Amino acid sequence: MAGQQRGRGGPVPSDVTIVEVSPRDGLQNEAVHLSTADKVELVTRLVEAGARRVEAVSFAHPRVVPAMADAEAVMAAAPRRDGVSYIGLVLNRRGLDRALDAGVDEVNAVVAVSDAFSRRNQGTGTEEAVRVAAEVVAAARSAGLRTTVTLATAFGCPFEGEVHPDRVADVAARAAEGADELCLGDTIGVGVPTQVRDLADAVRGRVGDALPLRWHFHNTRNTGYANAVAALGTGSTVLDASAGGIGGCPFAPAATGNVATEDLAYLLERMGHRTGLDLPALLPTAAFLADRLGHPVPALLPRAGTFPG
Amino acid sequence: MAGQQRGRGGPVPSDVTIVEVSPRDGLQNEAVHLSTADKVELVTRLVEAGARRVEAVSFAHPRVVPAMADAEAVMAAAPRRDGVSYIGLVLNRRGLDRALDAGVDEVNAVVAVSDAFSRRNQGTGTEEAVRVAAEVVAAARSAGLRTTVTLATAFGCPFEGEVHPDRVADVAARAAEGADELCLGDTIGVGVPTQVRDLADAVRGRVGDALPLRWHFHNTRNTGYANAVAALGTGSTVLDASAGGIGGCPFAPAATGNVATEDLAYLLERMGHRTGLDLPALLPTAAFLADRLGHPVPALLPRAGTFPG
Structure with a gap:
């Protein structure tokens, strides 16, 4: 259980990251591309509201993910804080x-467990993606960076x-070799809690x-x-989320995005967990x-307000 | 645990109602009032999709809840099925x-645990509402109807x-005397899972x-x-939900509504529970x-589609 305890009624209150x-999954599929200045403002707002791990940029090929083409410029201007x-x-x-070169602190390497998705998303099958991820993780570690495989x-x-x-576990065993963290992604937002437990166990x-x-999670x-x-x-304490809940999947165009940081933080804090986020600031x-972006965002807390007020 | 078992990873798959x-909580606060014919069409659609308990009408005073003024006409035209x-x-x-007189099968009597809410919502304090609910439950039982206190x-x-x-438990002990079921309502959608467990225990x-x-739940x-x-x-197997997720609260105008029947059914069926609902039909x-209603509804499954497709 990775050092975690489990209470009779669910997870024991803990620090959750x-x-x-x-800035990355949220913006990369939007029709409107934010300016570099707006991206830096977003990152700055997040950090000032207490975010401590920020997936700020993608180094996918600019032709494939044009919204992330200015990754170096974003990193150069992002505020550096202890x-x-x-x-x-x-x-x-x-x-x-x-x-x-851009000076990131961590690297997130992605492997799609589904071969068909991997070919459309990354242009290679899962096995080749596993090989590449292992190479990326090893090189990033040599450079002193923290590494995640998603x-x-x-x-x-x-x-x-x-x-x-079992397929996920099989890919995980090969892809996460040497990584500091393994991230399990519900890319298209179909998962349910029993699957979370089954995947954690497997x-x-x-x-x-x-x-x-x-x-x-989406x-x-x-x-x-x-x-x-x-x-x-299941004992995990690290969850991805996206301010405003932005971030759909290009293969599910009508779909809403990532779980919203505001709504997740409200949920967790009310359950007794500590996220370190300042909700009124966020x-x-x-x-x-x-x-x-020119459209409403899915997060509900900004509309409904915190409670108690 | 009301006859329920609990698995190591959560609730054991079961029949969930x-x-x-x-038709009631969903429509009563909408600016647009559906015609009686449209309400009957809604009820018919729900029944044909497998709904077996339908809160179809409210007998609140028509001046207070004008959207429900045609309750008798809706009941007279609603399809009767075994x-x-x-x-x-x-x-x-x-x-x-x-x-x-209208021939309902069940009665749902409401008591607001918060005195301030009770006065604004029902025009009486909680204690008076408890007294009235007890009278309603006793009379409904005498007439052979199933009764719920919410x-x-x-x-x-x-x-x-x-x-x-403890306040909820105290009101429950007096209000639910003689009722067949007690419903705990998160009227303004502020609750979290730890509260669910605490309330069930209390x-x-x-x-x-x-x-x-x-x-x-909202x-x-x-x-x-x-x-x-x-x-x-916690061992419960009965949950309220609203098709489309319609149904806000008049005291939280920007808020989204009840949990959506479609989305809840997807979640539960994927977890191995049986709802009896036919999702493609719904x-x-x-x-x-x-x-x-003239506006989008909050349910996400109708936009995203079921999975697997």
Whole structure:
């Protein structure tokens, strides 16, 4: 259980790290591309509201993910604070070289568990992605960076359908070799709490309890927050979320995005967990994003208000 | 635990009854009032999709809740099927007389745990509402009807703030005397899973395990579905939900509504529970509601689609 305890009624209150992914997963699929200055303002707002791990940029090829083409400029202008760690998403060795030059603190390498999704998303099958991720992790570690491997489509694939937990565990065992953290991603927002528990069991049965699990949930079908609670129930304490809940999937265009940082923080704090986030400071960021993106954002707390008020 | 078992990873898969509340809680606060014919179409759609308990009407005074003024006409035209039970919301003895004349199968009497909310919502304090509910329950039972007492604002009040579980248990012990079911309502959508467990413990500690608990969640702050999973974890098997997720609270105008029947059914079925609902048959109802109400509805499954497809 990775050092965690479990109470009779659910997870014991603990410190929970919300990895803020709005600058990367949130923005990368938006029709409107934010200016570098607006991205830096977003990152600054997040850090000032207490975010300590921020997935700020992606080093995917600019032709494939044009919204992230200014990753180097964003990193150069992002505020540097003690205790704040910036994460760069990396898909290959060239991306890692850019990440190292740009001065990220952490690297997140992605492997899609579903072969069909991997080919469409990254242009390579899962096996090749595993090989590349291992190379990226080894090189990043040599450079002194913290490393995460994220397994995309771990809860289901829009092309292949169901993904079995044993398949996820099998890919995890090979992809996460040497990484500091393994992130299980519900890329298209189909997962449910029983799957969270099944995946945690299957993966830990293969890679052991020492490797911390991080979780990436989308609220596409209103299951994301229940999944987050279930993940804490398995002993994990690291969850991805996105300010405003922005961040859809390009293969599910009508879908809502990541679980919203505000709503997740409200849920967790009311359950007795500590996120380190300052909700009143964070809330106006949703309106900033809605204004810059030109559409409402899915987060509900900015509309409904905190409680008690 | 009311005959329920609890697995190591959460509730054991079971039959879950979703009480469909869109015709009542869903519609009563909408600016647009549906025609009687449209309400009957809604009820018919729900029954044809498998709904077996439907809160179809309210017998609140027509001056106070004008959207429900045609309760008798809706009941007269609603399709009668074996196994389908229609519930009428009743706030006083006059409402019960109307409900009996209209031929409902069940009565739902409401008591707001918060005195301030009770005065604004029902025009009487909590103590008077408890007395009236007891009278309604006794008379309804004499008439052979199934009875529920719903405790509104059991998770928090927009005027008084926090509501302590002991207060809820105290009101429950007096209000639910003789009722067949006790429903705990998160009227303004502030609750979290730990509160669900605390409330279940507190109430069962006072009224015992024999009285079945039903739960009414709003997804105002994106906690509703996690709360639903937590409620199953306490051994309950009856949850309110509203097709399309319609149904805000008049004291929280920007807020989204009840948990959506479609999204809750998806979540529960994927967890191995059986709801008896036919999701493909139910999904078009969200578009019907959006069309009649003139605005999008909060349910996400109708936009994202089921999985696997």
